Amino acid sequence: MRLRLEGVGHCFADAQWLFRGVTADFETGTTTAVTGPSGSGKSTLLALMAGSLYAAEGTVARQGIERTQWVFQNPFGVARRAAIDHVVLPIMAVGGSRDQATDQAMVLMEQFGLASVAARPFAQLSGGEAQRLMLARAVASQPHLLLVDEPTAQLDHQAAVTVAEALSSLSLKGTIVAVATHDPLTRDACQSIVDLTRYATED
Amino acid sequence: MWIRNILGEALRNLASGTAHALWFASAWLVIMGGVCGLDLWELLALSGQVTDFHDRGGSTMVLTAPGHVDGVACDELAGITGIEAAGAIRVNDQRVDISTTPRSPLPISEITAGFARLLDFREGGPGGLLASASLADHYLDSRGTISTRASGATSVAGVFSWPDDGRAQGLAYTLLSVTPANRNFDECWARIWPPSTGNSDLMGVALAGDTPPGEAQVTPLNTTMGSTLDPTALFANRRTQWLPIAGAAACSGIGFLAVWLRRLECAATLDSGVPRLALSIQLFVETAWWSTLGCVIVSGLLVITGAQFEVTRPDGFALAAGWPLGFALLMTWGGAQAGLACIQRRALMVYFKHR
Numbered sequence: 300m301r302l303r304l305e306g307v308g309h310c311f312a313d314a315q316w317l318f319r320g321v322t323a324d325f326e327t328g329t330t331t332a333v334t335g336p337s338g339s340g341k342s343t344l345l346a347l348m349a350g351s352l353y354a355a356e357g358t359v360a361r362q363g364i365e366r367t368q369w370v371f372q373n374p375f376g377v378a379r380r381a382a383i384d385h386v387v388l389p390i391m392a393v394g395g396s397r398d399q400a401t402d403q404a405m406v407l408m409e410q411f412g413l414a415s416v417a418a419r420p421f422a423q424l425s426g427g428e429a430q431r432l433m434l435a436r437a438v439a440s441q442p443h444l445l446l447v448d449e450p451t452a453q454l455d456h457q458a459a460v461t462v463a464e465a466l467s468s469l470s471l472k473g474t475i476v477a478v479a480t481h482d483p484l485t486r487d488a489c490q491s492i493v494d495l496t497r498y499a500t501e502d
Numbered sequence: 503m504w505i506r507n508i509l510g511e512a513l514r515n516l517a518s519g520t521a522h523a524l525w526f527a528s529a530w531l532v533i534m535g536g537v538c539g540l541d542l543w544e545l546l547a548l549s550g551q552v553t554d555f556h557d558r559g560g561s562t563m564v565l566t567a568p569g570h571v572d573g574v575a576c577d578e579l580a581g582i583t584g585i586e587a588a589g590a591i592r593v594n595d596q597r598v599d600i601s602t603t604p605r606s607p608l609p610i611s612e613i614t615a616g617f618a619r620l621l622d623f624r625e626g627g628p629g630g631l632l633a634s635a636s637l638a639d640h641y642l643d644s645r646g647t648i649s650t651r652a653s654g655a656t657s658v659a660g661v662f663s664w665p666d667d668g669r670a671q672g673l674a675y676t677l678l679s680v681t682p683a684n685r686n687f688d689e690c691w692a693r694i695w696p697p698s699t700g701n702s703d704l705m706g707v708a709l710a711g712d713t714p715p716g717e718a719q720v721t722p723l724n725t726t727m728g729s730t731l732d733p734t735a736l737f738a739n740r741r742t743q744w745l746p747i748a749g750a751a752a753c754s755g756i757g758f759l760a761v762w763l764r765r766l767e768c769a770a771t772l773d774s775g776v777p778r779l780a781l782s783i784q785l786f787v788e789t790a791w792w793s794t795l796g797c798v799i800v801s802g803l804l805v806i807t808g809a810q811f812e813v814t815r816p817d818g819f820a821l822a823a824g825w826p827l828g829f830a831l832l833m834t835w836g837g838a839q840a841g842l843a844c845i846q847r848r849a850l851m852v853y854f855k856h857r
């Protein structure tokens with residue numbers, strides 16, 4: 300499974316180029332940070348990788364990627380359902396009993412430091428806990444491509460630290476992980492970096 | 503995804519308040535309670551109008567052919583489906599001179615037994631005359647007799663109600679004497695229910711063979727009620743006939759809204775790998791729960807309302823209220839499924855941005 304960007308550039312309508320000539324390889328088991336200042340096209344690059352946008356130039360080669368999961372900068376969940384229910388659902392979706400799914404979900408919750416809040420309704424989670432829960436839910440659905448968009452943008456420093464730690468411990472054998480961020484803490488939690496400031500153009 | 507897990511998800515959403523079941527059940531209750539209430543109010547009004555038409559003689563037809571009505575044939579009309587009662591009447595020259603009223607002798611008309619049944623009279627003493635309630639009020643004594651100058655006390659066998667409600671008032675001031683039917687009479691009366699032109703036309707069989715052409719005519723007993731009334735058409739064309747349809751459409755909207763308001767949650771569920779069919783079943787269970795709850799409460803309220811108004815036809819009452827409720831349930835479930843059909847997994851980001 301592999302994702303390769305080759306000479307990728309993009310612009311919207313008559314606007315100027317966001318970036319041009321991006322070339323990068325994304326491998327499974329590696330978490331890659333897509334960095335750059337606000338407006339540099341980080342989220343756009345993730346959308347090109349997901350296939351929900353087509354590049355204005357260059358090629359996006361996706362090999363063996365069938366399931367893509369997004370984690371957005373604002374965590375969202377079902378307010379009155381327990382935190383663990385969010386992780387149990389994707390596991391149950393592929394078959395098996397709720398008890399089995401709950402056991403697997405608890406293992407994941409522990410990995411993301413959420414075991415103590417498993418029974419708490421989503422609405423009562425802190426920002427950091429909610430964002431980590433979104434990561435846990437995304438991982439539970441075993442995606443081939445996991446795209447995380449500014450996971451710490453709306454969080455305070457302490458909460459951002461917990462999310463960055465969760466990202467740094469994220470080592471998924473069968474998943475390509477890309478994280479759009481302008482937060483140095485999150486960037487440092489990743490194993491490789493695609494810096495869009497290198498690909499910015501001035502028309 | 504296992505069906506047990508799907509049902510479990512639905513129950514958890516209901517129990518946690520995620521499905522907002524009580525809110526939607528309340529909305530359903532208000533809409534369909536209002537619809538059924540207004541429709542039944544109109545139906546009760548129409549029912550009163552129909553009963554009025556029947557009770558005030560609107561459905562009683564009078565075949566007039568002086569001296570040419572066959573009494574036996576007229577009585578036998580009551581055996582025809584749709585004719586509740588029939589009988590003949592003849593005015594004769596006989597008078598009763600009431601001893602308490604010096605100068606106003608009362609006429610006596612001869613009637614067949616069928617005519618007596620048509621009057622639904624209240625039984626008095628054995629044998630004798632029939633008198634209207636107004637005559638009885640004036641002249642009937644405590645022994646059930648009327649004092650006459652010629653023969654002393656004349657017994658009254660029965661009293662019939664004959665209100666001044668627009669019907670021909672002749673019988674109010676006439677004493678009636680039951681006589682054998684095997685002779686000719688002046689009029690044949692038939693209470694036809696439900697009103698039917700065909701049965702009115704059939705009254706012609708009560709005419710004697712020697713009736714000159716154009717001699718007979720058929721008119722309603724109470725012309726102020728109109729010449730005819732069609733209860734079925736009245737029901738079908740009532741002012742509230744479209745209310746159940748409008749209510750069901752509104753319920754469909756509620757069903758749609760109940761799912762569409764959760765589009766981000768549903769798209770995320772689909773994005774988590776849950777099959778669309780599984781989500782469809784889950785949403786059906788949730789929608790069915792709150793809509794059925796609303797339906798049960800509305801039904802209970804209607805039963806109580808029906809009891810208050812002493813509905814005489816519970817089957818008709820249930821039918822009138824039953825199909826709008828059943829139709830609204832189906833439309834609610836359909837609306838919810840339509841809501842799900844409009845939710846696309848790939849639009850997750852759009853829903854998220856517009857949440």
